[in-house]
Structure formats: structure tokens, C-alpha cells
Amino acid sequence: HRTDGGIVRKVWLLFVALLILPAPFPAARLNAADTGKRAMPSGAAKNGASQSKGVRFELDFDLDAYYTSVDLIGSLTDKPIPYVGEKKEFEIYRDLLFSSYLPRFFLLEASINPMPCLGVVVKKNFRDTYEDADMGEDFNWVKVITAGFQEPWAASFFLGDVVSFSRAGQKKECWNKGFMGYLLSVGNYHIKDNELIRDDWYEVEWKIKGDRESPTQKLHWSFRIGGKFHANPDVTDVLYVSLRRSRLDFLASETSFLKNSGFEYTVDVSSHSLQFVRHYFKVDKKWPVKDKRFAVTLALGVIWESDKRYHGRLRDEGVDNLQFLLQPNIEF
Structure with a gap:
């Protein structure tokens, strides 16, 4: 389950290059005039998920x-993104669960985790x-506020299907899509206790992810x-299951x-x-x-890690680690 570091770095750089080079994708550009959390290309992608056959790319930017x-x-086809209509939440989950077997779309993503990176900068x-x-032997405010993600950044490739919850031509400044399929992510660092650990890792997963927004309501789920596998022998390879749901009304x-x-x-x-390791x-x-169309949010949580989460010099022998989370944020 170990990766070659040179290959991971080359794949990561290739993904980033594909995202930042605009020349091959003239239809996909950020519209700086768009307001809100997401900026999307003008035209069909902005007014609804079902695009004309001539438009094959969309660019989405998420700031958090x-x-x-x-x-x-x-x-991957000439067909527009299918519209699945106004359905109840349970029906959305059911339909997405059984529609990822035939990939029709791909997604390239470059991501960075600002607060976890800030924690690394402050400690260093x-x-x-x-x-x-x-605030005690096992409590540090910087760690509490910046904990969560185990990597500073990543590059990802998704292959699967996409459905729309907006009708074609619908005049909405919103994002209404569901994704389901297979995801490969790579990176070159791991974060432990607000410190960067050199680690060429890769992650493979099957996922359902969706965002459904209207002028009065937002629903996000995944x-x-x-599994996540590490080149650094001191970091345990893991298999995982994850659930997330967020609603704003x-x-x-x-x-x-x-x-x-x-x-x-x-x-x-x-x-x-x-x-169990985490x-x-x-x-x-x-x-x-x-009246401002945003929300103030406060997240509370815990991260538990067993002493088997790490090996060698990274392992705290016989000590299970419990980390509290406090994440203030603004959601647009």
C-alpha cells in the first residue's frame, strides 16, 4: 500500500496545472461579478444545471x-446534465445511490485547508x-480552532455522474447539483499536532455529494x-466511512x-x-x-485517535489522544 513519491508529486502538479491553465477550456472562466459563496461561468452553467450541448465545462470556486x-x-457526453426535479430529501439520496455506475462526467479539484495551514504557521x-x-496539558486554543483536516492541501480527480435540481433556463443565482462516483485524491504532507509531516499519500473513495440551494434554503450532504494510504511508514493506512449533512433555512x-x-x-x-484508530x-x-442572506455558524466536536494511529517516532505509546474542536465560521 505504499506509493512512489515522485509519481504522487507529478500527478499532483498535473492536476493543479489543469485547473489553473485557462487556454484549453475557453468556456470555463470565473465571473468576478458573481456574488455569494460560489462563482461559476456565465450562461447555462449559472442559470441552471442543464447546459447546451456546445458547453462542456464548468468552473466552480468554493471559498471557506x-x-x-x-x-x-x-x-464525457454531449448530453446536458439531467434534471431530476423537485424531490424530497430521502428520494434524492436514493436516486443518487443507484445512478453512479455509468460515469458521464469528470471533475478536477485543487483544494487548500486555510485554518489547518494557519495552525501550522502559528506553531512554526x-x-x-x-x-x-x-490551557492545560491537553488543551491548546490554536489547536482547537484549527484542527480537523489531516492535510494542508490536495488534488483530486472525480469520475461519475452529475444530476441537476434546477430546470434548464431557471434564473437562479444558486448551485443545485448532485455528484456520485469515484474519487482519487493525492497530496504530499500530513498534519499532526499542527506540524507538517512529509508524506506522499493517496486516497480512493466512492462518494455521494450534493448541494441544493434556493433563495430561502440550502442543503448540503455527502x-x-x-481508504487512505501513506508512503510515510509512521502513518497508519486506514479504511473509512463518512457522513455529512448541513442545512440552512x-x-x-x-x-x-x-x-x-x-x-x-x-x-x-x-x-x-x-x-478503530480514529x-x-x-x-x-x-x-x-x-436580510443579509448569510449565517453565523459555530461547530463543536471531538477527534479521538488511538495510539495505533501512528508508528515509530510519531507514536505516543499507550496514549489515546482526544482533541476538541471549536470552529466559528460564516456561511453565505
């Missing part, structure tokens, strides 16, 4: 304090500030199952928890022993600002 990405979506370059954030009461909340849970087991769980509450 914990996960920022740019995605290039390409069609502002050591006094980092140590002043200690289900993933896969501007018409719901501010006290409504289910309609303005989210959760994420990921469990990792060793690919060799199948023992649990990641967080819940968040959203307070929508109705």
Missing part, C-alpha cells in the same frame, strides 16, 4: 475558512503565541466510503435546530488490523441573518 477549492467539471513561526494558547425559526444545523462523522479503521464527530448550529 476550513476548505477552499476550485473545481473544473467536464462532460510564532512559538511563544502558540504556547501561550495552552456520504463517503474509501432562512424562513425557519432561529431556535430551530434541525433546519439550521449540520453534522459530520467519520470513522477510520486500520487497513491491516481493522481496529473517530471524528462534530455538530454545528447556524444563526441565519435573513
Whole structure:
């Protein structure tokens, strides 16, 4: 399960190059005038998910304090993205689950995790500030706020199907698509205790991911199952299952928890022993600002890691690590 470091670096650089070079994809460009969380190409991609046959690419940009990405979506057929209509949430999950066997689209993504990177910078370059954030033997405010992702950045390739929840020609400044298929991600560093560890890793997974937005409501979800494998022998290879759901409703009461909340849970087991090595769980509450169309969010959670999560010099022998999460954010 080990990778060749040179191959991983070359693949990662190739993915990034494909995303930042605009020449081969004249139809995919960022529209700086677009407002909100996502900027998309003008025309069919912006007004609805079903495009004309001449448009084969879309560019999506997602800006977030914990996960920022740019995605290039390409069609493998001349058919437009299919419209699945206004369905209930359960029906969406069911339809996506059984429609990924025939890939019709691909997606290239370059991503960076700003807050985890900030934690690395603070610990490395502002050591006094980092140590002043200690509130006990196992509690550090910088670590609590910046924890979550185990890598600073990644490049990914997705192959699967895409469906639309918006009708063709629908005049909406919103993003209404569901993705289902297979994902390959690569990177060259691992984060442990706000420190960068050299590690050429790759990750393979099958996933369902969707974003459904209207002027008054936003629903985001994902289900993933896969494995992550490391060239660094001190980092355990894992298999995992992950669930995430987030809902924002501007018409719901501010006290409504289910309609303005989210959760994420990921469990990792060793690919060799199948023992639990990591649990990641967080819940968040959203307070929508109705007249401004954004929400203030606060996520609380925990990360548990067994002493078998790492080996060699990275292992804390006989010590299970429990890390708390506190993630303030703004959702547009």
C-alpha cells in the first residue's frame, strides 16, 4: 500500500496545472461579478444545471475558512446534465445511490485547508503565541480552532455522474447539483499536532455529494466510503466511512435546530488490523441573518485517535489522544 513519491508529486502538479491553465477550456472562466459563496461561468452553467450541448465545462470556486477549492467539471457526453426535479430529501439520496455506475462526467479539484495551514504557521513561526494558547496539558486554543483536516492541501480527480435540481433556463443565482462516483485524491504532507509531516499519500473513495440551494434554503450532504494510504511508514493506512449533512433555512425559526444545523462523522479503521484508530464527530448550529442572506455558524466536536494511529517516532505509546474542536465560521 505504499506509493512512489515522485509519481504522487507529478500527478499532483498535473492536476493543479489543469485547473489553473485557462487556454484549453475557453468556456470555463470565473465571473468576478458573481456574488455569494460560489462563482461559476456565465450562461447555462449559472442559470441552471442543464447546459447546451456546445458547453462542456464548468468552473466552480468554493471559498471557506476550513476548505477552499476550485473545481473544473467536464462532460464525457454531449448530453446536458439531467434534471431530476423537485424531490424530497430521502428520494434524492436514493436516486443518487443507484445512478453512479455509468460515469458521464469528470471533475478536477485543487483544494487548500486555510485554518489547518494557519495552525501550522502559528506553531512554526510564532512559538511563544502558540504556547501561550495552552490551557492545560491537553488543551491548546490554536489547536482547537484549527484542527480537523489531516492535510494542508490536495488534488483530486472525480469520475461519475452529475444530476441537476434546477430546470434548464431557471434564473437562479444558486448551485443545485448532485455528484456520485469515484474519487482519487493525492497530496504530499500530513498534519499532526499542527506540524507538517512529509508524506506522499493517496486516497480512493466512492462518494455521494450534493448541494441544493434556493433563495430561502440550502442543503448540503455527502456520504463517503474509501481508504487512505501513506508512503510515510509512521502513518497508519486506514479504511473509512463518512457522513455529512448541513442545512440552512432562512424562513425557519432561529431556535430551530434541525433546519439550521449540520453534522459530520467519520470513522477510520486500520487497513491491516481493522481496529478503530480514529473517530471524528462534530455538530454545528447556524444563526441565519435573513436580510443579509448569510449565517453565523459555530461547530463543536471531538477527534479521538488511538495510539495505533501512528508508528515509530510519531507514536505516543499507550496514549489515546482526544482533541476538541471549536470552529466559528460564516456561511453565505
